[in-house]
Structure formats: C-alpha cells, structure tokens
Amino acid sequence: MNDAPSRLRAQQFELTRHLRDPNASPAPAGIEDRRLGIYRDLLFNNIEGLLSGNFPVISRLLGEERWQRLVRDFYRDYRCHTPLFAEIAREFLRYLQELENLDPPFLAELAHYEWVELALQLSDAHTPSDDATIGDTDLLDHAPRLSPLAWPLAYAWPVHRLGPDYQPDQPPPAPTLVLLRRETGGEVRFSELSPLAYRLVERIGESPQLSAREQLQALAREAGSDDIAGFLDLGLGLLRQMRASGVIFFSREANPSA
Numbered sequence: 001m002n003d004a005p006s007r008l009r010a011q012q013f014e015l016t017r018h019l020r021d022p023n024a025s026p027a028p029a030g031i032e033d034r035r036l037g038i039y040r041d042l043l044f045n046n047i048e049g050l051l052s053g054n055f056p057v058i059s060r061l062l063g064e065e066r067w068q069r070l071v072r073d074f075y076r077d078y079r080c081h082t083p084l085f086a087e088i089a090r091e092f093l094r095y096l097q098e099l100e101n102l103d104p105p106f107l108a109e110l111a112h113y114e115w116v117e118l119a120l121q122l123s124d125a126h127t128p129s130d131d132a133t134i135g136d137t138d139l140l141d142h143a144p145r146l147s148p149l150a151w152p153l154a155y156a157w158p159v160h161r162l163g164p165d166y167q168p169d170q171p172p173p174a175p176t177l178v179l180l181r182r183e184t185g186g187e188v189r190f191s192e193l194s195p196l197a198y199r200l201v202e203r204i205g206e207s208p209q210l211s212a213r214e215q216l217q218a219l220a221r222e223a224g225s226d227d228i229a230g231f232l233d234l235g236l237g238l239l240r241q242m243r244a245s246g247v248i249f250f251s252r253e254a255n256p257s258a
Contacts, residue, residue, distance in 0.1 A: 113159035
C-alpha cells in the first residue's frame, strides 16, 4: 500500500507545529533553517500586523514586548474555528475571553469594544426605509424598531476611556453604556448612553411589536415614575433624536415579530 499521503500529512503537521512553536517543536529534517526562518517570520508578522490594526488600543496599552508575547501565545495555543483571514480578530477575542486571570483585568472587554467596530463595518445588514409619512407628532402610535446597524452595548469597565494613560484596577460602580451605529456612508460611530436611553433602545430590540407609547409607558413603570405624561413628552423627544440619527425607524408594514 502506498503510504505517501500519510507521510506527507505527517510532514505537514510537523512543519505547522514548528511554525507555531519553534522553541518546543523541532524543525522538519531536510529543510534549510534560513528558509524556515522566512516562513516563521512571515506567518507571525502577518498575524501580528493584522491584530495590531484591529486592536490598536490594546497593542499600545500593553507595549511592544507584552503585546508580541500575547500574540505569540495566541498563535501557538489557540485553534481557530474558521480559516477566514477576516475572522482572525474574532478568534483573538474568543481566545482572550477564555483566558483566566487576565492582566489587565479589563482586557477582554476592551478587545470586544475594539472588535465590535470591525464587526459592524463588515455586517451585511441593511436598515429598512423609514416611513416618512409618519410625522413626528404621530410617533407614539407606531412601533419603533431598532436598526440592525445600531448595537447597544454594556460594559463593566469604561472601555471608551481605557488606554496607556488610564488603566484602572477596579471597574466603576456604574456600567458603561454605549451605542454603536453605522452611518449611511459606512462610518462607525460610538456614543455614550444614559441608563434610561439604553433601556429604551434595549426594550425596542426586545419587543419590536409594541408602539412607542407602550414602550415609554412600560419604561416609566420600570423607572418608578408617577408623571406618565411628562415621561411621554421626554421620551418622544428621545425617539425623535434616535429616528433622525438612524438608530430606530418606523414603518407601517406589519411587524413579523408581532
């Protein structure tokens, strides 16, 4: 029986083990070390360069030596779930989320904050057209829906402030609430949300079948407000702002989630 395919497979595994971890895995016999060195540097530098571009805050925050060591550990130890080069950043995020005793402790959340911008840029989702015939004065009678290009996010750490000059040891008492949205031209923007605005956006995503009035009334009850009319007025202004910025949209079409 011809065992050439099995030998080739064994040689390939031997080579890839060496390229991943040259210190622990000997180089295959018969290959010049100079040539292997070219492959070692090329593959690692490609991964490191890609991740530096996707996680610029983390790479600056850790410094060159710690950053290179972290990428080397990922390159050596983690088995990616996809061969797609564009998904390497997501795989790196998964790797960090599986690690214990991160240093600094906010590393996984900061990585998610940096990765999510790329994820939204690559998303093929589209926001349905807003029904311009629904006037601002009639919004309360219609159901607002969250744009698939607007993502509310909550973090324990102040991820939007973290950097080389700000690395707290403990998260603050209140979470950091942000809204990520992609504009028509493709630019991704972050904005900080108040707890009330965050909960409203969250509710719209959870219950898109409810009218704006129903959403705001339920939110007023959650907030313990007795002034429902005043709450509706304030909420209507917030809905108008969200509609103008493309965070939510209104449609007369039946909601398939209803």
